[in-house]
Amino acid sequence: MSDSDSAIVSFDNVGLRYGTDSEVLRDISFTLYPGSFYFLTGASGAGKTSLLKLLYLAQRPSRGAIRMFGTDVITLPRGRLPEFRRRLGVVFQDFRLVPHLSAFDNVALPLRVSGVDEADVAKPVADMLDWVGLSHRHEARPATLSGGEQQRVAIARAVIGRPDLLVADEPTGNVDPEMALKLLRLFEALNRLGTTVVVATHDVHLLKKVPESLIMRLDKGRLADPTGVLRYPPRAGRGAEGGGA
């Protein structure tokens, strides 16, 4: 099996522009391997969210190639994208909870979309809400939850389906340090179960909390340097490799 076949995701010379504007991402090349933990860093406007959008299949690149789970997702018919999206967990920066559903129903959404039998939904969702410390608020609508609580619901929703790839955009931005650490531990637990985790953050303290993690840094739409993308060298056969042109 080749490297790209065993990779969860590989980007090859990817560029992204919105409309006729200049490229927000340029010459992005990297490979993500199963079971690794990555931080994506960079200043505001560096292109972190755009890169994550490509990762969670909300956007097609303007150029380049993206393979995900061994399949070229650029040429993939859009009718087949849902089966790939169901293998992803996404924590959006703005949470994107369904406003008229309770916390419980929001967390249950990926399971229901994936077709999990209703009898098998309640317990996992209750466990997950308990895990993020929101079991007492399971009936609450997002509008009645604080920013931190909404973020925890969003994280619970992202991980409930045990995704192969978890993509989180500033997942600890609205929670206190104690909860941030707790959520990070949840990501690590998920990572130990085999999920590849990509966390976009500008919180440098967070990077130190996961010593096994690998770091990708974006600067003005490019990966920071062609070879030194990773602050920590990848373990053999694992980790991210690559860089911008």
Add this chain to the structure above:
Amino acid sequence: MSARPGLNRALRRGFAPFGGERAARLVPHARLAGPMPWVIAIMVALTVIAAAGGLALQNMADNARAELAGGATVQVLEALEQERERQAEAVEQVLSADPDVATYRRVPEAELEALLEPWLGVGATDSAVPVPALIDVRLRGVADLAAVERLQARLAEAAPGARVDAQSSWLGPVFGVIAALQWLAIALVALLALTSATAVWLAARSALGSNRNTIEIIHLLGGTDGQIARIFQRSIAQDALLGGIAGLAIGLAGMVVLARQFRQLGSGMVAGGGLAPVDWIVLGAIPLAGVVIATITARVTVLAALRKML
């Protein structure tokens, strides 16, 4: 902190279809408070009345045609009363021997007088105005042009003053009007169906717009176009069903009122415009047809909008 046993259970997946009430709840819905059920109710009510009118006209025309199908009238147009009598008797003799004639009846003078009384006054048959002798004939077959000409030829020698008319020909213009009204009813039903579909299309587009965020979330969580379309279909089908039932009730009430008005006309022809059991089934199917049109329209609209997303 390590993963608890519950976490592993929490991470299980399955593949049953996504749908039902929980899926429908993704689209917030103020059923009956919104305009859609009422729009559909009005459309269905108008469709029921138009369809019922068309069906009643069809039945009226069919009954009249069946009644008049074998009917013909022989008029003996002779100014001299004695000759008129002779020719009328001769006509009766020819008719009695004609194998194509099922029955015949000489219209009595009293009946003729009653028929003419509104125009000529009392004692018209006794006046100087010659009134033709009338013989009501029922043929075994249809009183078409060929049958009428054949009977006319048979009577020509015995009663040169006799003239044969098919009774249905008198109602030809009426049948023409009925046919035109039926086409009008069909056009109305088609127009109302089109209007209903347009209303649903607008409602679906509006619902898509106001629920765009929710749709994007479901989309990004791996929801398929079909799953998302089903949410809207279900919601609009429920609206259409509620509106359809209300519309059927309103339409039937309108029909009852109209039927009472027509019954008061006391016309034999109008009395033939009742509805057969199959017609009631057709009317009952209109709300269901409304649900089908609404559901298909919603599905096509939502799928077309979703195809614009990645």
